[in-house]
Amino acid sequence: MNNKLLVNYLILTVTSLLLGCGGSAKDENKSDTQSGSTPAGQKYMINTKESVITWEGSMLIASAEEHAGYVYPSKGELILDKGQLVGGSVEIDMNTIEYKDRQHKNSPVMHLKSPDFFDVEKFPTAAFVITGVAPANDGNIKVTGNLTIKGITKAVTFPAGIEVKDGVAKASGKLVIDRTEWGIRYKSGKFYDIIADETVSDDIELLMEIVAGK
Numbered sequence: 001m002n003n004k005l006l007v008n009y010l011i012l013t014v015t016s017l018l019l020g021c022g023g024s025a026k027d028e029n030k031s032d033t034q035s036g037s038t039p040a041g042q043k044y045m046i047n048t049k050e051s052v053i054t055w056e057g058s059m060l061i062a063s064a065e066e067h068a069g070y071v072y073p074s075k076g077e078l079i080l081d082k083g084q085l086v087g088g089s090v091e092i093d094m095n096t097i098e099y100k101d102r103q104h105k106n107s108p109v110m111h112l113k114s115p116d117f118f119d120v121e122k123f124p125t126a127a128f129v130i131t132g133v134a135p136a137n138d139g140n141i142k143v144t145g146n147l148t149i150k151g152i153t154k155a156v157t158f159p160a161g162i163e164v165k166d167g168v169a170k171a172s173g174k175l176v177i178d179r180t181e182w183g184i185r186y187k188s189g190k191f192y193d194i195i196a197d198e199t200v201s202d203d204i205e206l207l208m209e210i211v212a213g214k
Contacts, residue, residue, distance in 0.1 A: 041081035044169045044212035046090060048073050053092060054100075054207040057179075057200070069099040069109075074125065078171060078212045083164045085133050085141060085171065090210065092126040094118050116186040123150045128208075131155070143173055149182040160208075171210045178202050 056068040076090030097112050097120070113120040132144040136159050144157040160173030180202050185191045187200040 039079050039081070039087035041079045041086050042214065044078045044080060044214055046073055046076040046078065047211045047213060048075065050211040051090075052209050054209070055097075056205040056207075057203070067108075069097065071098075072096040073210070076210075076212075078162075078169050078210065079130075080162075080164065080169060085130075085143070085160075085162050085169075087130050087133075089127065089129040090208075092128075094120045094124055094126055117184055119150055126150075147177070147182075150184070152182045154181055167214050169210075169212045171212070172208065174205070174207045176203050176205050179204050 051073050053071050053073070054068065055071060058067055071092055071094065073090045074093040077088050078085060079087035094113070097109055097118070099109060112118060115122075118126075127148045128145050129148075130143060130145040134142045134144075136142045138159070140159055140161045142157060143160045144155065146153050147156045154177075156175055156177065158173050158175035160171060162169060162171040164170075179185075180188050180190055187198060188202055189199045190202065
């Protein structure tokens with residue numbers, strides 16, 4: 001009788017331990033899934049015909065020629081929760097690079113697409129993925145995300161604004177990046193000994209204007 005009671009006790013003890021371990025593993029897996037999940041909210045698909053990224057660069061010493069133009073997104077989405085931006089991503093078609101007047105001679109655009117700058121044949125797309133959104137002091141928002149250019153990904157943060165009306169979301173944001181951090185070193189004063197008036201500024205200004213709908 002004592003042996004039978006002992007066996008039953010051992011069975012109950014082992015069963016309890018197995019159930020306890022199974023519960024912990026389940027909870028752990030649930031936590032892992034939640035931590036890697038996409039932000040909850042309504043998806044607004046980017047309208048590629050109405051969205052644009054305006055770029056502007058310059059020589060280190062200002063010249064009369066304007067170095068500004070456009071590049072366009074090929075796809076993407078904004079994720080909103082109760083009218084607030086909580087996530088999203090945009091893919092940029094680097095083959096769409098053009099000068100602002102759209103009538104500019106083709107050679108500068110071809111140079112921008114060359115390995116000296118964006119090496120578009122090897123890296124036809126760039127991308128931005130939102131990783132965080134926080135309120136800003138001016139009532140707008142501060143967006144943080146991963147910007148990928150030429151296969152190099154760096155985190156960036158910039159102020160932005162968003163307006164939602166009649167099922168359409170319009171977001172805009174402006175940031176300045178140091179092109180050398182993405183491997184674009186052509187005539188950079190950081191890496192080459194160049195005559196001052198031939199040095200190209202490391203800063204590129206990007207103005208993103210995104211239109212998206214349900």
